[in-house]
Each structure stands twice: as C-alpha cells, then as structure tokens.
Amino acid sequence: MRDRLKSVSGKKTLVTGAANGIGRATAIAVAARGAELVLTDIDPDGLAATVDEIDRAGGKVLVSRALDISDYDAVATFADEVHGRVGSLDVVMNIAGVSAWGTVENLEHRHWRSMIDVNLMGPIHVIESFLPPMVRAGRGGALVNVSSAAGLLAFPWHAAYSASKFGLRGVSEVLRFDLERHGISVHLVVPGAVDTHLVQTVEIAGVDREDPRVKRYIRGFQRHAATPDQAARAILSGIEKGRFLIYTSFDVRFGYWWARKFAWPYEFAMRRANNRFNSFLR
Secondary structure, three states: OOOOOOOOOOOEEEEEOOOOHHHHHHHHHHHHOOOEEEEEEOOHHHHHHHHHHHHHOOOEEEEEEEOOOOOHHHHHHHHHHHHHHHOOOOEEEEOOOOOEEOOOOOOOHHHHHHHHHHHHHHHHHHHHHHHHHHHHHOOOEEEEEEOOHHHOOOOOOOHHHHHHHHHHHHHHHHHHHHOHHHOEEEEEEEOOOEOOOHHHHOEEOOOOOOOHHHHHHHHHHHHHOEOHHHHHHHHHHHHHOOOOEEEOOHHHHHHHHHHHHOHHHHHHHHHHHHHHHHOOOO
C-alpha cells in the first residue's frame, strides 16, 4: 500500500455540500491548506458565496457547480466536466446531507425517500462517478464520507435518518479495505451535535416546532454543539493522521465505546431517551 495522504496541499479536492455548515467550513479550511477545489451544492447562492470567500482569501477553486447529488445524471455530467477540465481528483469529500426525524407512525414515505436519496444514494453517485478515475490514475488519495453519530448509535426518532447514515457507514467500511490496495484511504466522519442550518431546518414529523419544550431542547442542543469550523478541523486532522473513524466531539467517541462495551445499560438508556422524546408528540 502507498503511503497515506498526509496533507491536502496541492491536491484536487471535491467537497459536496459546500454552501453552508460543515461542507462550507471544510471547503474553506481545505483551501487554506493549499488544496485546489471542486465544489458543489444544491444551493447556488450559498455555493457562490463560498467560492467568493475562498477566492478573496487567495484560495483556488477549479470548478464549482450547483446540483442535486441525488440526481445521478447531474452528478455524472458534472464528473465528466471536471475530468475533462482538470483530470482525476485526489480527494473526494461527501459532506452534503439532509435530516428528518420522527416515530414510525408519523414518518411519511417522502421522509424515508429523501434520506436515502440524498444521504446514501447521493454519496454513492459521487463515488461511482469520481472514484474509478482516481483508481485508474494510480496516485492514491482519500475518500471522506460524512455519516453521523446516528450511524453508530440508535438515537430516538432517527430511523429514516439512521437508515441512510448506517448505510453510508457500511459502504465506507467495505471501501476502506477495497481501496486500500490502490493507496486510497477511506475516512468515516461521525459528527455528533454540530450547530449548522440543519438544526433550524430539520423536519420533525408529528411535532410542533413552536412548542416551548421543543425550542428549549433546540437551544440546549446548540449550546452543546460544536461549530462547523471545529468539525472541519477534526476532519482534516483525522485525514492527516490516517484515522478511519473521525469524531468531532468526545461524547460520540465515548458513547460508541460505551454502547459496544456495556450493551444492557446502552439499551436501557435508549429506551429512556425514547420515552422522553415521545413526550413531544402532539
């Protein structure tokens, strides 16, 4: 196996979800480290703002395009454009994602479908389109997939979201060994609480977001949450140190260790958490 990627400096790097949140913070951080960027997001205005900030700071954006990663044809066309202009990439970062929570009787089909289409099939579309040219180029590189703490632990009301994030975790665990022979490292980011726009936009099926109890919970979440910049620094550090699992906060690392070592207390805690969450139902 080739030496692992020790720096993103000078590397052609794709970042999805670059318009805001962790994606935007990571794109800016990667640009500051000297990477040459390929950026995409479904939000054209937010994407343009990220490109403008990177340009003003002296960074380099090779290509940017607003698109929906759940649209395979759009991703494939974008990949053809990128490869035609700059050749194969060195680093691919799947960061774009959406979120919806709810109990099974309140979740609608559209919730399940959007989680799978964006959070799982979206990264798969990117992997399909960008990884084979990386393999053929023979330069090694890195694949970064942003899953979630909900891809490790059974959080209340996260069935649809966890379906996508556990799925991406499975893809990453397989590709970790599959791509090793090509010198491409795989990194699975498992953020816990991060204060991004998803905190305000997450749809909670069967819950009134104007309920004072819900608002208090969200405010508490934000006080506890890491910032997108902190998450971006953790991602870059994890890549440079060659870590497969990249945590953005200690509580997720501890929680995952605890769940594996102490199964019965973990199950008890999850049942208590579910009972507490159910008090928010209309």
